[in-house]
Amino acid sequence: MKIDTLTNHPPTVTVAVDNPPLVAPIYQSVKFTFDELEEAQRHAQGAREGYAYSRIDNPTLRQLELTLATMQDRTHCVLTSSGVAAISLALQALCKLGDHIIVFAEGYGPTRAVARRVLSRFGVTHSILSIEDLAGIEKTLKATPTRLMIFESPTNPILKIADITRLCELAKANGCLTILDNTLAGLHAHGQYPIDVFVHSLTKYANGHGDVTAGAIISNAELMKTVRGEVLAMGVSLDPHAAFLIQRGLKTYALRYERSCENALAIATFLESHAMVESVRYPGLKSNSQHALAMQQMGNGGGVITFDIKGDESKANAFVQKLKLFKLASSLGSTESLVLPPSMIQARDLNTEQRLWAGITDRSIRLSIGIEHIDDLIADLQQALS
């Protein structure tokens, strides 16, 4: 072989099955070949296992999908290129022309944007309700046949806890599917509830290191047939290298999540007693009206805190500006602590009544708590509040 042929057909190196690597390699290959034409054809017809093209399936992606599905106490998972893609594709896969869905004022804004901007163009209508208004949810479900509701717990950014048992009961009784965006609570949480579909931003706690954008849709076999087909049709797959980094991040997922919750509880307690703080929203605090529900459902308060500073927006902005360790950045669930000022967590798509439900004021500040030493984090907050 000439060099230019050899470099395009390098020697094959095999690893014996009794001599595996401890960390699975990245299958950074778009294509998988078959020695026999007949086997390639059988694979194409679904008559045998295997891989052909990484947009459709890839061993590195498959390993991560299996890990995530098991963590979430389900059987099936499909990876997407971002958390928003997971939300968008789950909704598009499960809705059709004429359907109605419920979204919530307290939740992540882009979820409502998918309903407003994308689904509406395909004849899917939506209602925006409050996650606390169980009577209103029931009334809507009874008045309007509803295909699905998509909610969060805790909600981002205001950290309300959804009553998952009650929401599932209401949904089931009215033939409505439930989708839980479980990004804030984490992959280990809420699997015990009869939620039909989980969506996650893996960009947050799963990867944890702030260097990958990815999402996942997790469910049981039946619904996933539809969802996987839709994701493949839309072509929103994840790159194997990104999947490898998330799989690597997951090794410390439990430790990171636990530390983040411990730090968050200590910080929420500190903020609650500070003279410059008006109110603290953190479900891990005993004073939080939903503390018992949070403990029952999640067993912790999570790693995000939203609090109102005394004064006005300029005070809130000055505080954010003074922080040194807490970095001014969107996103959450990283190893580093982050902060967002009121103007960057306001939900601009909501009307006046819905804004009241959402509960974000011009003094609300969101903190995503990292895994740094608690003394350093509190010292930073202390100096900025002073």
Ligand SMILES: Cc1ncc(COP(=O)(O)O)c(C=O)c1O
């Ligand atoms: C609750 C929630 N869901 C979904 C997303 C979207 O994730 P991504 O940035 O990976 O698209 C976010 C991002 O902040 C989020 O907070």
